[in-house]
Every structure is written in C-alpha cells, then in structure tokens.
Amino acid sequence: MKSKKNLLKFFKGIGIAIALPVAVLIIMEILIGLFADGHVISSMLDFKNMVRGAGISAAIAFGLSMNLTSGRMDLSLGSQRVVATIVGGIVASKLGLGGAWVLLFAIIFGLIFGGIVGFLYVTLRIPPMVLGIGVACIYECIGFGLTDGVGLRLVGTKGVEILSNVNFTLAVVAVIVVVMMVTMTYTVFSYKFRAVRGAQQIAKNAGINVFVNVAICYTVAGILVAISGVLDAAFAGSMTASMGLTSNGVVMQHMFPMMIGGTFLSRYVNQSIGIISAAVAVKILGMGLTCFNLSDATSGVVNMAIFIAFLVYQANAYKIKQAKTDKLRIAEAKAYKAANGLA
Template sequence: MKNKLSISKKIIAIAVIPVATLLIMLLLCGMNGITLFETKGNWIAFFRAVASVMLTTFALSINLNSGRFDFSIGSISLLSSVISASVCIHYNLSVGFMLVISIVVGIVLGCISGVLYVLVKLPPIIVSLGVALFYEGLAFAITKGYGVSFVANKNLTSFPSVGSYIGVIVVALVIMIVLFDYCKFGYEYKALLSGQKVSVNLGIHEIKNAIGCYAIAGGLMGVVGFISASNTGTIQMSLNFGSIAVMFTAFLPMFIGGFIGRFCNEKIGYMLGAVTTAFISLMYARLNVSSSVQQIVTALILVMFLIYLNNEQVITKMFVRRSRKENLE
C-alpha cells in the first residue's frame, strides 16, 4: 500500500505543473472566447514549440550542469541551418538531407567550440561569447547579409507536421536518456559532476568528455535551427550576439524540468518543462499578446518559480504545520 501511495504521489508531482498550466491557459482563452487548440495549425505550433524548447533545454543543461555557461548554442543553430539550407537549395536535395546536414554541421561546430574551450583555457563564458560572434559573422558572410529564403521550395518546407515533431521529440528523448543514463559517456559525465578531481585520478578523460558535451549540444542545436528554418522557409541573420536570445527560451523549462526531474528521469522532466512553456506560448499566440508583455510575464513566472525553489523547505513546513493544526482541531 505504501509503495502504491508513493507511486501515486510521484505521478501527481510529475503532472501537477503541466496539467495546472494547461488548465490555466484553457481558462484564460475561454474567458476571451477563444479555444486553445482550435485548428491543426495550433497543434503543429504546440508540438513545434515543445520540440525546439526541449532540444534547446537539453543543449543548455548539458554544459551548464558542468559549470560551463555556453552562449554559442544560438549561433550554432543559426550557422548550421544556413549551411544545410544553402547546400540543399544549391543541389536540390530533400528536407531529410537538410536535417542530416544540419545535425552533422551542428556537431562539428560544437566540437570546434569545445576544442577552443580546452585549448585557450579561458572561462567558458568568454570563449562562448567569442565563438558566438564568429559563427554569427560567418553566417552573415555566407549569405552576404541577406539571409536564406526558400519559401517557394515546397520540398524543404514540407517537414512541419504533428507527426514529424512528435518523432523528433521521441527520438531525441530516447537518445539523451540512453546516452547519459546507460552509456559509458553518461557514467563518466555524472562522475565528473560528482567529483572532478577524484574522477580524473581514476582515469576518466575530462577533456574528451567536455568536447563530447559540446558536440552533443551542437547536434541538438542543429536540429533546432532546422526546425525553425523548415517552418518559416527563411533564415534571418543575427549579429552582435543576437543569436543568444535562443538560449534564454530554455531557462524556465530547465528549472521546471529540474524540479519535475526529482520524481522521474531528468530528461523527461525537461521534456515536461518544455510542454509547460509550450502551453504558455500557444496561449500568447491565441490571445495575440505582444512580445513585450510576453517577456515580462515569462520573467515574472521564472522569478516566482525561483523564489519557490529557494524557499521550498520553509513553504513546505508552513503547509505541514497548517495541516497538523487542522487535524488537531
């Protein structure tokens, strides 16, 4: 009975944030006479947001959990999509080739970023800022500042669909779980998180693992760039750290996912964090909320959630005391 009770509590803890968010978003839309999921396009937009945010959250968390703040992931997304789209347009390749090329280029760009971090021996923030500027400039040079447009190319814009995005979500989630929870690389990654000096003394190659983390993050961001490009059929240029904005979409789902991950696999927690923020993003779109209001509301939600996490024990004790007092009465 205790085991069943603990399982039920875990299920509630895992589902409470996404379900509560969905109910609130449905209520807000209903109050304005709008249905949250009214058309097929709404479902596509929702699953596209889940896929993009989940992959970005994975990419950000891999290095951030190791103390490496990587500002370059947005520029990797940009440059990988520019290269893959340009190659496919020039050689008239299919959207499948565009996805594969984007992933491969993302991995290569991530490796370059990791090798530079290892070689120059500067703080990762400084290295990643330099890499971001370089990749943004390279994307600008390749397109001569005009970006890439293939709106009329029905082949390269044929990817967006509910099934395609669900496929990306499932495949990425399985790969991340297997790679970090059931492979040697993941065991070494966790060992380095627990105790770097001890792990290195035991023979774990810290440099190899760090470059691997950058490569995986790069591959994930290659898919993010592909999703964005194949959806709109255009790739706009970003300069002067404009690509960094992509990274900030992952902070709220990362913290939410980290909380949910206490009760399940951490990667599943990040996925549910992305689902939660996708509900909010869809609500913004359905109610035509301005971008400035969106940023303010999202920032407030993030701050409130961080306040809760920092005072979780105090808040929990308050509720426990109240429940005990009510039982005694």
C-alpha cells in the first residue's frame, strides 16, 4: 500500500513537472495567435535554441540553489562564471587543446575559484553578500587583465564546435541533473545540507561540520556556473570580460527558474527535475515574448513582473491555505449547530 502511494506521488510530481512548460507553451501560443504572428517554436533551430538556452539556465539555477536556498546570497557567481571560462579557455589554448578540454579546464578553475570564496566565507565570517561583492570585483579584474579587456574568443578554436552542439548540451545537462539528483538526495552530504539549511545551530549540535558543508556548496556552485559559461561562450563565440559587477546580471536573470524549481516544484518532485522543468518553462516564456517584437528591456520587465508576482504568491500562500481551512471549520461548525438544533 505504501509503495503504491509513493508510486502515485512520483507520477504526480513528474506530471506537474511536465505540465508547467506545456502550460506556458499553450498560453504563449494562444496569446501570440490573438495579438501577434508566428509560433514560439517554428523551426528545428528554435527548438535547438530552446534546449541550449534552457540547459545554460538550468546550470546557473543549480549553482544558485547551492547557497541561496540556505539563505546565502553569493553575488560573486557571475564573476566566477566569467573568470573560470576565460582562464580555462586560455590554458586550453596555450596547451594547444580545444573542444571538450576548454570545458574541462573551466570546470577545474570553477572549482578553484568557487572553493576560494567558500574558504574565505568560513574563515573570515564576512556576510555573504558583502564577501560576494568584494570577490566579484577581484575576479572581474583578473578576467579583464588576463585578456587586456578583450575577453575570451573561441571563434576558430580547434574542436570548439562540439561545445555548441545541442546534443552535447543535452548530454552535459543530463549529467548535471543525474549528479545533482544523486548528490542532493541519496548521499550523506545531502542530509547534512538539509540539516544546515533547516537550522545551523541544531546541525552543529548534532555533530555536523557546518563550515565544511558550506565550503563544499560554494565549490559546487563555482563548477556549475563555469559549465554554463563555457556552453554560453561556445554558442556566442566569446566571453566578455566584464567590469563593475556587470557579470552578475546574467546570473540574476536565472533566479526565476531556480525559485520555481527550488521552492515550488520541489514540493512535488525532486528539486533537480523541478529546476529543469522551470528552466524550460521560463525559456519558452522568453521565446514567446520575442514574437511580440518587444525590446530586451520590455521583455525583461514582463519577465521580472511575473517573477515578482510568483514571489508574492509564495510569500502569501499560507494565508490562502489558512483561509480555506477556516472556511471549512466554520462550515462544519454551522452544520453541527444545525444538526443539533443549537442557536
């Protein structure tokens, strides 16, 4: 009986995860049919761009979820993404390597740069937002200085075309999902992670090394954003060396799918699946908005307005649930009085 109930819960969660992007696609198609021309996905190229964009978004969302769900806002993730991609690409180029080697070296440097931030946080105990701003400025300067402000150019690099191949992107995202699902669900680290997220002092009293857990979270986040940086740079042909904290803008754009997958869909399905579903849904929303010939700024306003509406709903969902409970209790009380002839 219990196994049957768990199986039904599993399929319900999968159904909800699939239903979200499908619902967004249907809504956007209806709106486009009423007020514009075209379709959200009108060619195989559009489909490939959706897969690629959703994959990059999911990688960043996974990186954000490692710290943000525990109350740590890491504002250095954007700079880690840029500097790991640039340094990884430079090292691969100096060694005469290309293709997947660029990704491998970016992962290594993402691990290093993310680990440094984690080490500084647990050692210096600086508030994460303050630390993130300071580290971001340093990392941005490193990426800018190493390339004289030019950034990383991957056009013409040997074997780089595989990095922008949609099948390669799918394979990378699939590996990320499997690794994150296993790591964040079935390992000792996952239990410690949830314990620390719930209450750090209680976790510490239970014998969990909170600081090691936090340092690992920063390190994993660095790896994930480095992967997204390489996939993005391979498709665009370059990675710009940003300054003035502008590198973080790209990361913040993908907070929407992280919040949907990490705080809403995770109630019904594994968080990793939820983030993938949310990333696809948000990408479909963005592609649909382009059919209305909106500027990037206007599309951003619409996207963020929906995001804020979602946050407002999340913050007040308990009130709606409480109101339904109160209404039911009042109805039961009235029915009881009527049945017993009470005034």
